[in-house]
Amino acid sequence: MTQMSGAKMVVQALRDQGVEVVFGYPGGAVLPIYDEIFQQNEIKHILVRHEQGAVHMAEGYARSTGKPGVVLVTSGPGATNAVTGLTDALLDSIPLVVLSGQVPTFLIGTDGFQEADTVGITRACTKHNWLVKDTAKLAETIHNGFHVATSGRPGPVLIDIPKDVQFATADYVEPTASKPRHYAPTVKGDPAMIERMVEMIETAERPVFYTGGGVINSGPRASELLRELSEATGFPVTSTLMGLGAYPASGKLWLGMLGMHGTYEANLVMHGCDAMFNIGARFDDRITGRVADFSPGSKKVHIDIEASSINKIIRVDVPILGDVANVLEDVLALWKQRGSRVNRKAVAKWWGQIRDWQAIRCLDYKPSQKTIKPQYALERLEALTRGRDRYITTEVGQHQMWAAQYLHFDQPNRWMTSGGLGTMGYGLPASIGVQVAHPEALVINVAGEASWLMNMQEMGTAMQFRAPVKQFILNNERLGMVRQWQDLLHGQRYSHSWSESLPDFVKLAEAFGCKGIRCDNPADLDDAIMEMLAYDGPVIFDCLVEKHENCFPMIPSGKPHNEMLLGEAETQGVIGAKGAALV
Amino acid sequence: MLNIKKGASSHSAYDLRDPNGEIIESHTLAVLVDNESGVLARVIGLFSGRGYNIESLTVAEVDHQGHRSRITVVTTGTAPVIEQIKAQLGRLVPVHEVHDLTVEGPAVQRELALFKVAGKGDQRIEALRLAEIFRANVVDSTLESFVFEITGTPEKIDAFAELMRPLGLREIARTGVAALARGA
Ligand SMILES: Cc1ncc(C[n+]2csc(CCOP(=O)(O)OP(=O)(O)O)c2C)c(N)n1
Numbered sequence: 062m063t064q065m066s067g068a069k070m071v072v073q074a075l076r077d078q079g080v081e082v083v084f085g086y087p088g089g090a091v092l093p094i095y096d097e098i099f100q101q102n103e104i105k106h107i108l109v110r111h112e113q114g115a116v117h118m119a120e121g122y123a124r125s126t127g128k129p130g131v132v133l134v135t136s137g138p139g140a141t142n143a144v145t146g147l148t149d150a151l152l153d154s155i156p157l158v159v160l161s162g163q164v165p166t167f168l169i170g171t172d173g174f175q176e177a178d179t180v181g182i183t184r185a186c187t188k189h190n191w192l193v194k195d196t197a198k199l200a201e202t203i204h205n206g207f208h209v210a211t212s213g214r215p216g217p218v219l220i221d222i223p224k225d226v227q228f229a230t231a232d233y234v235e236p237t238a239s240k241p242r243h244y245a246p247t248v249k250g251d252p253a254m255i256e257r258m259v260e261m262i263e264t265a266e267r268p269v270f271y272t273g274g275g276v277i278n279s280g281p282r283a284s285e286l287l288r289e290l291s292e293a294t295g296f297p298v299t300s301t302l303m304g305l306g307a308y309p310a311s312g313k314l315w316l317g318m319l320g321m322h323g324t325y326e327a328n329l330v331m332h333g334c335d336a337m338f339n340i341g342a343r344f345d346d347r348i349t350g351r352v353a354d355f356s357p358g359s360k361k362v363h364i365d366i367e368a369s370s371i372n373k374i375i376r377v378d379v380p381i382l383g384d385v386a387n388v389l390e391d392v393l394a395l396w397k398q399r400g401s402r403v404n405r406k407a408v409a410k411w412w413g414q415i416r417d418w419q420a421i422r423c424l425d426y427k428p429s430q431k432t433i434k435p436q437y438a439l440e441r442l443e444a445l446t447r448g449r450d451r452y453i454t455t456e457v458g459q460h461q462m463w464a465a466q467y468l469h470f471d472q473p474n475r476w477m478t479s480g481g482l483g484t485m486g487y488g489l490p491a492s493i494g495v496q497v498a499h500p501e502a503l504v505i506n507v508a509g510e511a512s513w514l515m516n517m518q519e520m521g522t523a524m525q526f527r528a529p530v531k532q533f534i535l536n537n538e539r540l541g542m543v544r545q546w547q548d549l550l551h552g553q554r555y556s557h558s559w560s561e562s563l564p565d566f567v568k569l570a571e572a573f574g575c576k577g578i579r580c581d582n583p584a585d586l587d588d589a590i591m592e593m594l595a596y597d598g599p600v601i602f603d604c605l606v607e608k609h610e611n612c613f614p615m616i617p618s619g620k621p622h623n624e625m626l627l628g629e630a631e632t633q634g635v636i637g638a639k640g641a642a643l644v
Numbered sequence: 645m646l647n648i649k650k651g652a653s654s655h656s657a658y659d660l661r662d663p664n665g666e667i668i669e670s671h672t673l674a675v676l677v678d679n680e681s682g683v684l685a686r687v688i689g690l691f692s693g694r695g696y697n698i699e700s701l702t703v704a705e706v707d708h709q710g711h712r713s714r715i716t717v718v719t720t721g722t723a724p725v726i727e728q729i730k731a732q733l734g735r736l737v738p739v740h741e742v743h744d745l746t747v748e749g750p751a752v753q754r755e756l757a758l759f760k761v762a763g764k765g766d767q768r769i770e771a772l773r774l775a776e777i778f779r780a781n782v783v784d785s786t787l788e789s790f791v792f793e794i795t796g797t798p799e800k801i802d803a804f805a806e807l808m809r810p811l812g813l814r815e816i817a818r819t820g821v822a823a824l825a826r827g828a
């Protein structure tokens with residue numbers, strides 16, 4: 062055993078956990094740790110501009126690599142600034158290890174300078190958290206933190222380290238010497254349930270694979286197995302916002318995203334199926350619509366790593382507690398062993414029905430020569446970046462839903478968006494985190510102007526660390542999604558949903574020292590996008606789009622899947638045939 | 645479960661109706677946890693954060709060497725909510741075991757309470773007489789008051805409280821329910 066200071070232990074433990082990058086911001090209560098960071102070169106530190114940015118960067122890093130993201134913040138305001146990011150990571154099941162400084166143990170409880178009850182404040186927004194009062198327990202707690210953050214359903218953990226604990230010395234505990242932990246979630250599915258799932262695959266007449274973020278979190282193997290199983294069975298596949306890329310958007314079984322802004326075909330398949338296979342999704346309210354009318358005629362399988370997700374919102378017939386990759390492996394093996402049977406005739410008929418729904422072409426929009434339609438901007442972005450090593454992050458709002466609809470993901474870990482919490486301000490820092498993990502890749506943040514302003518200070522971080530992130534802002538000068546709800550549900554009273562007094566984004570880019578591009582003409586768009594892609598450095602692209610476009614299809618909350626609004630026409634009664642198709 | 649019952653609102657991004665408007669059951673849960681700092685706050689925070697009810701809660705370390713505590717919670721909710729509560733407790737990192745004593749077979753439940761009853765003359769005699777019937781012990785007495793100690797099911801303690809009320813009941817302190825499954 063080696064004696065060392067708590068601060069040194071932190072760096073040693075991170076190294077032993079394979080950490081390459083830490084996103085952080087210094088302050089009084091973490092200075093000993095920063096001193097240790099200064100004296101080594103193995104772990105890179107990215108200095109952010111706001112601690113919320115650090116947490117979102119770590120999320121972007123984690124989601125694009127499958128590895129845990131690491132954050133270092135000071136006590137008090139440093140820790141409280143991390144709260145939104147922690148909550149975001151908790152809801153989207155992103156593994157993070159956040160280290161916060163704390164006032165020395167003898168000052169805890171005295172309202173000391175920059176003291177906050179960090180473990181109290183973050184208890185509800187972490188998977189677990191610890192206040193370490195003894196240097197002898199520090200290394201082990203950090204190792205345990207990595208274990209908890211990455212096992213079972215991943216999530217953020219926080220370790221609060223008082224300053225005196227950082228200065229004191231103790232024996233360092235290696236990861237392998239840490240005492241065994243009881244926290245070990247079930248990963249193997251129950252064979253009896255797996256057999257029932259296989260039986261359902263064999264007999265299903267109108268099946269659907271409803272996949273979610275759990276497939277991505279389970280690792281690349283899970284996506285491969287999902288592809289294998291769906292290709293072998295020929296069953297249609299849809300995904301939540303979180304699961305995009307697990308099954309390729311170019312695949313012939315792909316129905317597009319489901320849910321509130323999902324495709325017509327995906328939602329009607331969910332509504333009309335007789336066998337629903339939920340793989341790593343959680344029946345979120347954006348997906349189910351009115352629970353009482355959710356997929357009324359189907360038997361349901363639910364594969365989830367966490368017992369609390371099963372039967373939480375929708376009662377299922379076949380609950381399978383386990384890790385997606387493990388379960389799919391077993392399902393495939395058993396199904397093949399029993400002869401790889403499916404009801405081909407019935408499934409072919411089901412596809413006939415699906416083709417009719419697809420023929421509605423629900424993502425068609427009214428093109429314009431005069432203004433850039435946001436959908437058009439994304440179609441062009443997709444076309445001009447197809448085939449490149451590309452990662453997309455988003456902010457929150459209409460642009461996020463359009464990005465999910467019009468950009469195509471053929472691989473997992475390529476799509477980073479704030480799904481559960483819907484955090485405006487996520488996309489810019491997340492894009493930096495992704496770029497840090499993949500320095501050579503093309504990283505684009507599809508943003509709304511309002512969201513983007515929430516963490517725009519992080520452009521400084523992008524400049525400092527030469528992260529050539531492309532900020533593709535669909536600027537509608539509106540809090541577009543809020544405006545849309547006011548349009549549809551609040552009598553067009555647009556209360557405070559204007560983006561007033563916007564900065565000049567091109568000048569802003571210049572001020573940061575990066576490139577600014579503005580485009581407001583559809584005819585110039587391709588060239589402008591090419592200019593953005595060609596630039597070797599960060600770009601702020603101010604894409605001035607149609608201001609009054611609404612995002613469709615849309616299932617208004619509390620409505621069932623078959624009461625979907627297809628487009629403006631729907632409210633104006635122009636596309637009668639489409640409207641009639643919706644019972 | 646959401647405790648909001650406003651009915652579906654077309655003005656909300658959320659469907660606010662309670663999907664499980666079924667029969668409310670009472671369950672006694674035994675939760676074995678690491679006795680680390682903050683563990684009780686975690687359990688209580690889970691109940692308040694998710695809108696579950698706590699009727700009674702007791703906690704004490706039961707294994708000093710292993711630093712294990714036993715938390716006994718009496719909670720109410722519909723069957724799916726009770727299932728959720730157990731699953732949510734199970735996902736807390738310091739929780740080792742969750743037992744639903746209400747469904748896992750017969751269990752004994754006991755609660756201890758202290759009652760301060762003040763009075764003179766007949767009232768005082770009557771209080772003492774009833775205490776004997778309930779097998780309550782006198783643990784403190786002055787010329788004008790008693791403190792009774794009583795152990796039993798929560799129902800028995802409720803019944804005793806009802807009887808003491810007109811006889812000068814001043815204060816009650818209750819421990820909450822401790823429970824164990826019957827048999828070996
Ligand atoms: C931090 C935060 N505050 C408020 C909201 C509510 N909200 C959701 S979308 C939206 C408007 C977003 O506007 P913009 O970023 O311009 O995107 P657009 O919808 O116009 O594409 C708002 C205010 C939120 N999701 N997050």
Ligand SMILES: [Mg+2]
Nearest residue numbers: 509510539541
């Ligand atoms: Mg906008």
